[in-house]
Amino acid sequence: xxxxxxxxxxxxxxxxxxxxxxxxxxxxxxxxxxxxxxxxxxxxxxxxxxxxxxxxxxxxxxxxxxxxxxxxxxxxxxxxxxxxxxxxxxxxxxxxxxxxxxxxxxxxxxxxxxxxxxxxxxxxxxxxxxxxxxxxxxxxxxxxxxxxxxxxxxxxxxxxxxxxxxxxxxxxxxxxxxxxxxxxxxxxxxxxxxxxxxxxxxxxxxxxxxxxxxxxxxxxxxxxxxxxxxxxxxxxxxxxxxxxxxxxxxxxxxxxxxxxxxxxxxxxxxxxxxxxxxxxxxxxxxxxxxxxxxxxxxxxxxxxxxxxxxxxxxxxxxxxxxxxxxxxxxxxxxxxxxxxxxxxxxxxxxxxxxxxxxxxxxxxxxxxxxxxxxxxxxxxxxxxxxxxxxxxxxxxxxxxxxxxxxxxxxxxxxxxxxxxxxxxxxxxxxxxxxxxxxxxxxxxxxxxxxxxxxxxxxxxxxxxxxxxxxxxxxxxxxxxxxxxxxxxxxxxxxxxxxxxxxxxxxxxxxxxxxxxxxxxxxxxxxxxxxxxxxxxxxxxxxxxxxxxxxxxxxxxxxxxxxxxxxxxxxxxxxx
Numbered sequence: 001x002x003x004x005x006x007x008x009x010x011x012x013x014x015x016x017x018x019x020x021x022x023x024x025x026x027x028x029x030x031x032x033x034x035x036x037x038x039x040x041x042x043x044x045x046x047x048x049x050x051x052x053x054x055x056x057x058x059x060x061x062x063x064x065x066x067x068x069x070x071x072x073x074x075x076x077x078x079x080x081x082x083x084x085x086x087x088x089x090x091x092x093x094x095x096x097x098x099x100x101x102x103x104x105x106x107x108x109x110x111x112x113x114x115x116x117x118x119x120x121x122x123x124x125x126x127x128x129x130x131x132x133x134x135x136x137x138x139x140x141x142x143x144x145x146x147x148x149x150x151x152x153x154x155x156x157x158x159x160x161x162x163x164x165x166x167x168x169x170x171x172x173x174x175x176x177x178x179x180x181x182x183x184x185x186x187x188x189x190x191x192x193x194x195x196x197x198x199x200x201x202x203x204x205x206x207x208x209x210x211x212x213x214x215x216x217x218x219x220x221x222x223x224x225x226x227x228x229x230x231x232x233x234x235x236x237x238x239x240x241x242x243x244x245x246x247x248x249x250x251x252x253x254x255x256x257x258x259x260x261x262x263x264x265x266x267x268x269x270x271x272x273x274x275x276x277x278x279x280x281x282x283x284x285x286x287x288x289x290x291x292x293x294x295x296x297x298x299x300x301x302x303x304x305x306x307x308x309x310x311x312x313x314x315x316x317x318x319x320x321x322x323x324x325x326x327x328x329x330x331x332x333x334x335x336x337x338x339x340x341x342x343x344x345x346x347x348x349x350x351x352x353x354x355x356x357x358x359x360x361x362x363x364x365x366x367x368x369x370x371x372x373x374x375x376x377x378x379x380x381x382x383x384x385x386x387x388x389x390x391x392x393x394x395x396x397x398x399x400x401x402x403x404x405x406x407x408x409x410x411x412x413x414x415x416x417x418x419x420x421x422x423x424x425x426x427x428x429x430x431x432x433x434x435x436x437x438x439x440x441x442x443x444x445x446x447x448x449x450x451x452x453x454x455x456x457x458x459x460x461x462x463x464x465x466x467x468x469x470x471x472x473x474x475x476x477x478x479x480x481x482x483x484x485x486x487x488x489x490x491x492x493x494x495x496x497x498x499x500x501x502x503x504x505x506x507x508x509x510x511x512x513x514x515x516x517x518x519x520x521x522x523x524x525x526x527x528x529x530x531x532x533x534x535x536x537x538x539x540x541x542x543x544x545x546x547x548x549x550x551x552x553x554x555x556x557x558x559x560x561x562x563x564x565x566x567x568x569x570x571x572x573x574x575x
Contacts (some may be wrong), residue, residue: 017047018319021056025357028060031169036060051080051087052325058090065186067097085115086325092124096189101132127189145200146177146184158199164192166369254283258290265297273297288318292331295338304338311335329358336367345375389419396428405432423452427459434466442466457483461492468500474527474568476500504568530562539563 024039040057044050058073074091081087088111095104108125112118151174155161164170173187174196187193261276274297281290291314298307314331317323336351352368355361396411412429415422426449433442443466449459464479477500483493530536539559542549554560 017043033060033063051077055086055090062093067094070094083114085111085118085121089120089124096128101128104128123191131188146181161196161199250283254280270297270301286321288314288323295334299338304341307338308335325358329355333364345371385418389415389422405435408432423449455486457487464496473500473504474565477568
C-alpha cells in the first residue's frame with residue numbers, strides 16, 4: 001500500500017495554505033466573515049487534509065448563521081482528526097444553531113470523551129442542555145429581558161459582567177437581541193450571554209438546572225448509589241514496529257528531561273532548567289512544548305530577545321506538525337510578554353491578538369488590553385512637541401493672512417495635537433471659523449480657550465464679537481466686561497461695550513428686531529433662570545403695572561444687573 005508521508009505536505013503547498021489561513025484569521029477577527037470564508041476555502045484547496053482549516057471555516061459560517069454549512073465543515077474536521085476537541089465544539093455549535101439540541105449534546109459529549117477537561121466543550125454541553133430544557137417558547141420570553149432600555153447600564157453596573165462591554169462581538173450580540181429578542185435561541189451557547197441572563201434574573205444560570213433557569217424550584221434528587229469498583233482491564237498487546245517502539249521510548253526520555261526542567265524552574269535554577277529543556281528539545285525536535293518552556297526560562301533570566309526567538313521557533317515547529325492550538329496560543333502569549341519587556345508594544349499587541357485567535361483566555365485578554373493602553377499612551381506622549389506646536393501655529397498664521405482659512409484650521413488643529421495644553425490655537429482657530437461664518441464652532445473654540453486660560457483677554461474679546469454678530473447683546477456685554485476686568489485699557493473691549501449699548505438702544509426702537517432677539521434669548525438658560533426667579537417675577541410684574549417703579553428697583557445692584565441683562569437680550573423694553 002502507498003502511505004503519504006506527513007512531511008510531504010510541509011513544503012510550498014503548506015506554506016500557501018498557512019498564508020491563506022492567516023488572511024482568513026485576520027478577516028474573521030475584523031468580523032469580515034464572507035471574506036474569511038473565501039480565504040479559508042483557498043487554504044483548504046491548497047491543503048485538503050488540514051482539519052483546522054475546516055474548523056475555522058465552520059466558525060465563519062456559523063457567524064453568518066449558515067449552520068448547515070458550518071455543520072458540514074465541522075464533520076469534515078472530525079473526519080480528519082477524530083480526537084480533536086474543537087471539531088466537536090464546532091459541530092455542537094452548528095447543531096444548536098439548527099435547533100437540534102439533543103444532537104448538539106451528543107456532539108459535545110463525544111468530544112469530552114476525547115478531551116475530558118476541554119472547557120469549551122463543557123460550556124457548550126451545559127448551554128445545549130439548558131436550551132433543550134427551556135424550549136422555543138421559554139427562550140422567546142427570556143429574550144424579551146434583553147429589550148430592557150436600561151440593559152447596558154445594568155451590565156456596566158455589575159462587576160461580573162461590566163468587562164463584557166469591552167468585547168465588540170458581545171456588544172453586537174446584545175444589539176441584535178434588543179432588535180430581535182427571539183434571536184436569543186442562537187446565542188444561549190455563549191457563556192457571557194448566560195451570565196448576563198442570570199444577572200438579570202437574579203440567579204446563576206450557569207450552575208442551575210432547568211428549574212433554576214425558569215425561576216422554579218428543582219425537585220430534590222436522591223444521590224446516586226456509589227458505583228461498584230470496576231475490575232481493571234487487562235493490558236492489551238500492542239503491535240508496534242521497532243521504529244515506533246524507539247520513538248515512544250525517546251518521547252518518555254524527553255518527558256523525563258522536561259520534568260527535571262520543571263523542577264529546576266520552580267526552584268529558580270534557571271541554567272539547570274535550560275539544560276534539561278534543551279536536551280528534551282534535541283530528543284524530540286518536532287515537539288514545540290519543550291521550546292515554549294525554554295522560552296519561559298529565558299524570560300525569567302531577562303534574556304527577552306532570546307525568549308522571543310525561541311517562541312518563534314516553537315510556533316514554526318508547531319505549525320509544521322499541527323500542534324494543539326492551545327500550545328500555539330501559549331507560545332504567542334509568551335512572545336507578547338517578552339516584547340512588552342523589550343518595549344516593543346506594537347509587536348506585543350500583535351502577538352497577544354494572535355494568541356487570542358488561537359485560543360481565547362481571560363489572562364491574555366487582560367494583557368492585550370494593558371498593552372494596547374500602554375501603546376496608546378506612549379504614542380500620545382511621543383506625538384507631543386512644543387516646538388512643532390509653535391511651527392504649526394506660525395504656519396496657521398501665514399495661511400490665515402493669505403485668506404486660506406480651511407488650511408489654517410488644519411494647521412491650528414495639528415498644533416493642538418502637538419501640545420494639548422496650549423490655549424492659543426483654539427483662539428486662532430475660532431478666528432478662522434468666524435471668517436467662514438461657522439459661528440457655533442467659533443464660539444466653542446473661544447469657550448475652550450477661556451476654560452484653559454481664563455485670563456486670555458483676546459479670547460474674551462473674540463467671544464464678545466461673536467455674540468455681538470449673533471445679536472446676543474447680553475452675552476456680548478458680559479464678554480467685553482470680563483475682558484475689561486482683566487485689562488481696563490483694552491481698546492477692543494471698550495469699543496465693544498460702546499457698540500453693544502448703541503445696538504441695544506437702536507434695537508429697542510425696532511420692534512421686529514427686538515422680538516427676534518427676545519425669542520432667541522428665551523432659549524438661554526441664564527435668561528430663563530432670571531425670569532423664573534420669584535423676586536424678579538414680582539419686580540417685572542410691578543414694573544409692568546407701574547413703569548415708574550423701575551427707578552426704585554434700579555437701586556438694588558443685583559436686580560439692576562438682571563434688568564440690564566433682560567434689556568440687552570431684548571426680553572424687556574423700557575419706554
